[in-house]
Amino acid sequence: xxxxxxxxxxxxxxxxxxxxxxxxxxxxxxxxxxxxxxxxxxxxxxxxxxxxxxxxxxxxxxxxxxxxxxxxxxxxxxxxxxxxxxxxxxxxxxxxxxxxxxxxxxxxxxxxxxxxxxxxxxxxxxxxxxxxxxxxxxxxxxxxxxxxxxxxxxxxxxxxxxxxxxxxxxxxxxxxxxxxxxxxxxxxxxxxxxxxxxxxxxxxxxxxxxxxxxxxxxxxxxxxxxxxxxxxxxxxxxxxxxxxxxxxxxxxxxxxxxxxxxxxxxxxxxxxxxxxxxxxxxxxxxxxxxxxxxxxxxxxxxxxxx
Amino acid sequence: xxxxxxxxxxxxxxxxxxxxxxxxxxxxxxxxxxxxxxxxxxxxxxxxxxxxxxxxxxxxxxxxxxxxxxxxxxxxxxxxxxxxxxxxxxxxxxxxxxxxxxxxxxxxxxxxxxxxxxxxxxxxxxxxxxxxxxxxxxxxxxxxxxxxxxxxxxxxxxxxxxxxxxxxxxxxxxxxxxxxxxxxxxxxxxxxxxxxxxxxxxxxxxxxxxxxxxxxxxxxxxxxxxxxxxxxxxxxxxxxxxxxxxxxxxxxxxxxxxxxxxxxxxxxxxxxxxxxxxxxxxxxxxxxxxxxxxxxxxxxxxxxxxxxxxxxxxxxxxxxxxxxxxxxxxxxxxxxxxxxxxxxxxxxxxxxxxxxxxxxxxxxxx
Numbered sequence: 217x218x219x220x221x222x223x224x225x226x227x228x229x230x231x232x233x234x235x236x237x238x239x240x241x242x243x244x245x246x247x248x249x250x251x252x253x254x255x256x257x258x259x260x261x262x263x264x265x266x267x268x269x270x271x272x273x274x275x276x277x278x279x280x281x282x283x284x285x286x287x288x289x290x291x292x293x294x295x296x297x298x299x300x301x302x303x304x305x306x307x308x309x310x311x312x313x314x315x316x317x318x319x320x321x322x323x324x325x326x327x328x329x330x331x332x333x334x335x336x337x338x339x340x341x342x343x344x345x346x347x348x349x350x351x352x353x354x355x356x357x358x359x360x361x362x363x364x365x366x367x368x369x370x371x372x373x374x375x376x377x378x379x380x381x382x383x384x385x386x387x388x389x390x391x392x393x394x395x396x397x398x399x400x401x402x403x404x405x406x407x408x409x410x411x412x413x414x415x416x417x418x419x420x421x422x423x424x425x426x427x428x429x430x431x432x433x434x435x436x437x438x439x440x441x442x443x444x445x446x447x448x449x450x451x452x453x454x455x456x457x458x459x460x461x462x463x464x465x466x467x468x469x470x471x472x473x474x475x476x477x478x479x480x481x482x483x484x485x486x487x488x489x490x491x492x493x494x495x496x497x498x499x500x501x502x503x504x505x506x507x508x509x510x511x512x513x514x515x516x517x518x519x520x521x522x
Numbered sequence: 523x524x525x526x527x528x529x530x531x532x533x534x535x536x537x538x539x540x541x542x543x544x545x546x547x548x549x550x551x552x553x554x555x556x557x558x559x560x561x562x563x564x565x566x567x568x569x570x571x572x573x574x575x576x577x578x579x580x581x582x583x584x585x586x587x588x589x590x591x592x593x594x595x596x597x598x599x600x601x602x603x604x605x606x607x608x609x610x611x612x613x614x615x616x617x618x619x620x621x622x623x624x625x626x627x628x629x630x631x632x633x634x635x636x637x638x639x640x641x642x643x644x645x646x647x648x649x650x651x652x653x654x655x656x657x658x659x660x661x662x663x664x665x666x667x668x669x670x671x672x673x674x675x676x677x678x679x680x681x682x683x684x685x686x687x688x689x690x691x692x693x694x695x696x697x698x699x700x701x702x703x704x705x706x707x708x709x710x711x712x713x714x715x716x717x718x719x720x721x722x723x724x725x726x727x728x729x730x731x732x733x734x735x736x737x738x739x740x741x742x743x744x745x746x747x748x749x750x751x752x753x754x755x756x757x758x759x760x761x762x763x764x765x766x767x768x769x770x771x772x773x774x775x776x777x778x779x780x781x782x783x784x785x786x787x788x789x790x791x792x793x794x795x796x797x798x799x800x801x802x803x804x805x806x807x808x809x810x811x812x813x814x815x816x817x818x819x820x821x822x823x824x825x826x827x828x829x830x831x832x833x834x835x836x837x838x839x840x841x842x843x844x845x846x847x848x849x850x851x852x853x854x855x856x857x858x859x860x861x862x863x864x865x866x867x868x869x870x871x872x873x874x875x876x877x878x879x880x881x882x883x884x885x886x887x888x
Contacts, residue, residue, distance in 0.1 A: 219571055352688040486599075502814070
């Protein structure tokens, strides 16, 4: 009944990362081959870091540490931490606090849990202290976290693999360091983004398409993609080779082990986009409890309908 | 005397049909048939993938479920739709009077006999209407950005301008806040269609105000031209008679000019209502509904639901509901503007005078 041709059983032998397999499994079938993945990490402007008198020992490993360094880096027009104003950055705090939007089996909504509230309240706390801002709230506004870092609007940002490539291109003189995100009260967590090679259910060339996909997920091909624009290979062998080749990206590569993929349930697009839109108001007095309650309500309706 | 029948028949009739046939075919195929198809889709649960007229699980007939779920079932579809209706209601309420008044004012200024450089002003005021709405929206994105020209100007006046596009606070909420009403007060918790009274009374958000400025600035030119044409059609003698009677300019405007402009006023307001209920381009460029859904309009929501979420049935239903709203508003407005000196009364008076003449056969009685 869907738009995709589920060919997952034909590519199972490629040994994908378990978290990626889980993201693209629907109704117990692997729908498509994961293409690559990226995780979020903390990117630091090293010049501003050293100018504020911080050293490697100050790299934050928990929320308290993050609050401290962000406050120290907030000076004049520069905000300590500038992040994107949507769920793809904000949700990481919820995960670090031990909560998530849905349960692990995708059957129940867990949006209004106290852990999620704690995560959002942490965002509000840092925003109230002035040490964290969304990219749309800074003066001048930045298009995304990477631009905020590159233009010196923020001293740190939370972005993924793509940051390195884009900084090299747009802000080649910027010196940055990429470290793992600090752990929250429930431990380390990051968000993982991935895509898969989708084959249309109505295609008349499905066999050829599967052959093409099998070529594109070979280790050499995936490493070529990684070299060209940054995303990490989706197979276990591929990621091992990636870690060996790019030690400076160890932080993002490690995220694959504990990263949380986005919510992929059917009918959730408008639900998550409404939540994302509300999350952008956190810095301006948005009501975190009401947002989560709405997400819970809408998500439950979507799960029931799907 | 029997009325002469004016039937067109014979070769004139056929010629008439031949000349109008292309236009009828084009309008029929590209306008009427798609509208009927959309009406059908609005009564199915089509997911966009298969033939909508073929039945089957992806295009099943669901009757009025799409319509009722937008009003009666508690869920995201209804809350999004109600929010978009609320946003657009305030948008229309602010834009239509503002643009009507501004365009009338500009038309009166440009129509002034003693104004030099009339054609320059006409062009300057009309120019925004012919520029691409996408281009203007993009420029406004820069003008109203956090460190843009508008905030810079406000800073010169000592005001710290808001972050226009990420500010979702409603103007009415801010107004109530001035009188001490807190966040989400108890007196405004009643629910209308699943949305609290407090939410309905939010007024346009700060981000929506930018779009309101844009709309007024862009469409004033077109309506100015319509008023200008109507003003230039007004008989000069009436104006001169009014001036000789000694009315002040403001009284002349209120009691002589505006009543005579009623047809043009009706046209401008109707077009304004239709245009504002269908606003899409500006929303698409300037935020797609952000922040917090306060710039969402039914037209954009219909597009989003159909193209992004594959809910074509619901999207089509929204479009038809907006169509109904526009039709109702236009009819109500027509009734409102017609109630002035009903021509029936004048005709009765004339007939009474006519009867007196025919009965007495004499001149007017002293």
